[in-house]
Amino acid sequence: MASVRAARLVHLLKGKSAGLIQTFQGRTSFGRNVFGCPSRWQSSMSAWVIDQYGTNEVLRPSQEVPVPAVTSATEVMIKVHAASLNPLDIAMRGGYGAKLLQLRRSPVSVKDRPEFPLILGRDVSGVVVDCGSGVTHFSPGDEVWAAVPPWKQGSLAEFVTLTEYEVCHKPKLLSHTEAASIPYVASTALSALVNAGGLCRDSSSNKRVLIIGGSGGVGTFSIQLLKAWGAHVTVTCSHNAEGLVRGLGADEVVDYTAGDPAGHLEVMEKFDVILDNIGEDTEEWAMGLLKPWSGSKYVTLVTPLLLNTDSMGLLEGTLNAGCSLQTKAIQNIISRGVFYRWGFYAPDGPALDEIRNLVDAGKILPVVEAQFPFTQVPQAFQKLEQGHARGKTVVRVAEDDDMQAEELVQSIRTETPESEQEVQETVKQN
Ligand SMILES: NC(=O)c1ccc[n+]([C@@H]2O[C@H](COP(=O)([O-])OP(=O)(O)OC[C@H]3O[C@@H](n4cnc5c(N)ncnc54)[C@H](OP(=O)(O)O)[C@@H]3O)[C@@H](O)[C@H]2O)c1
Numbered sequence: 001m002a003s004v005r006a007a008r009l010v011h012l013l014k015g016k017s018a019g020l021i022q023t024f025q026g027r028t029s030f031g032r033n034v035f036g037c038p039s040r041w042q043s044s045m046s047a048w049v050i051d052q053y054g055t056n057e058v059l060r061p062s063q064e065v066p067v068p069a070v071t072s073a074t075e076v077m078i079k080v081h082a083a084s085l086n087p088l089d090i091a092m093r094g095g096y097g098a099k100l101l102q103l104r105r106s107p108v109s110v111k112d113r114p115e116f117p118l119i120l121g122r123d124v125s126g127v128v129v130d131c132g133s134g135v136t137h138f139s140p141g142d143e144v145w146a147a148v149p150p151w152k153q154g155s156l157a158e159f160v161t162l163t164e165y166e167v168c169h170k171p172k173l174l175s176h177t178e179a180a181s182i183p184y185v186a187s188t189a190l191s192a193l194v195n196a197g198g199l200c201r202d203s204s205s206n207k208r209v210l211i212i213g214g215s216g217g218v219g220t221f222s223i224q225l226l227k228a229w230g231a232h233v234t235v236t237c238s239h240n241a242e243g244l245v246r247g248l249g250a251d252e253v254v255d256y257t258a259g260d261p262a263g264h265l266e267v268m269e270k271f272d273v274i275l276d277n278i279g280e281d282t283e284e285w286a287m288g289l290l291k292p293w294s295g296s297k298y299v300t301l302v303t304p305l306l307l308n309t310d311s312m313g314l315l316e317g318t319l320n321a322g323c324s325l326q327t328k329a330i331q332n333i334i335s336r337g338v339f340y341r342w343g344f345y346a347p348d349g350p351a352l353d354e355i356r357n358l359v360d361a362g363k364i365l366p367v368v369e370a371q372f373p374f375t376q377v378p379q380a381f382q383k384l385e386q387g388h389a390r391g392k393t394v395v396r397v398a399e400d401d402d403m404q405a406e407e408l409v410q411s412i413r414t415e416t417p418e419s420e421q422e423v424q425e426t427v428k429q430n
Helices: 002-017 087-093 098-105 183-196 217-228 239-247 261-266 282-289 305-312 314-335 349-360 374-385 399-413 417-429
Strands: 044-049 060-066 075-085 123-131 143-147 159-163 167-169 208-212 232-237 252-255 273-276 297-300 339-342 368-373 392-396
Touching (some): 075 374, 087 374, 098 305, 098 314, 123 159, 143 183, 167 349, 183 273, 183 297, 183 349, 208 217, 208 282, 217 232, 239 252, 261 282, 282 297, 305 314, 368 374, 374 392
Parallel strands (some): 208 232, 368 392
Antiparallel strands (some): 044 060, 075 159, 143 167
């Protein structure tokens, strides 16, 4: 346990020295009244909402958003302590996926669940405040984390309500701010690597995996997960991210900004799985890097499905995307003997249990690049929109509570003299 804490501290020190951790303090732009639990007469809460799609100007703070009450037996209501942003939030703010997501929200009639006001934010770390009568795994007061599905109201709000299946107990040794950086990228990486890539804890030790785009949210998480599972991991990233991805365990790193990443990768031993977080022209050069006729798989997270349904409509867009996927899958299996697949985020609370265990064992660390207070959600969006992410951007929603929790976490991390000594030794070695 002591070495776990030492590793974690060294990681944070490295992050700080590399200028990776920034804190943005700001003035409250709307008077908030954060409660442990919505009182019986509280019917509205604070949230950042959008009432139309567009640029950052559409983000609006509101104190009049209805509290998302528990309405079914399997739901839990969570008081949000921290949320984090993903590229999907920027895209959804602009209307990405609107048609398909609205169909998922209201399959029968749009009146069931109006599109606006819409709350963005896909990650939550917080505390359970209410449970439906059939909830068996959670009770009020439990600290939890979850990835909020894009068809549900998001976590840039005081409260969010999810089904029990979507929620998991939070890692004990992470603050809410740290914990909020993980669930959405973890759920996406698990879905892509396990469901599409065919990897798992027990089958990865002799596998060579290439992660295209290793320095962002999905990449920094995937490197750690694959290393925890024993895989050999090669990563492409910018020159100035090499220290970060190596620190997370990457075995080999290719700087794509130096030009011709394909050329550098072609001289390496071929790969069993490629996880593509970038898209662009990657497909054109990456398929030849896979081992032919041995079950190897290329999985891309950048798919045209939602763009197609937005521009062509639900039926034509889905059919078009399906045909494109089938065509590429058939071409690649016939001509190269490799599988071509699309990866998608999938809600899976129980899968986050495995991630919690890896986090509590010190095998997966949160990579928080920037933090913003709840009053500065537009600034957090701006930061993300600038690109060049190095891990995640987190929004602290319930600041006061979190400061106390942070102190508690810090005291747990440094509670034994042995661990402090080991921390010092590890720091010296690094
Ligand atoms: N299908 C799904 O369900 C799903 C779910 C989650 C995410 N996604 C998608 O997956 C992608 C990755 O997500 P994320 O959260 O990791 O994004 P992110 O946090 O924005 O990270 C992207 C990273 O890629 C780096 N990069 C940019 N161009 C690159 C290139 N040509 N080669 C290598 N690295 C490059 C960026 O840094 P530099 O620019 O400084 O190099 C940045 O670190 C996004 O497109 C996202 O929309 C899809």
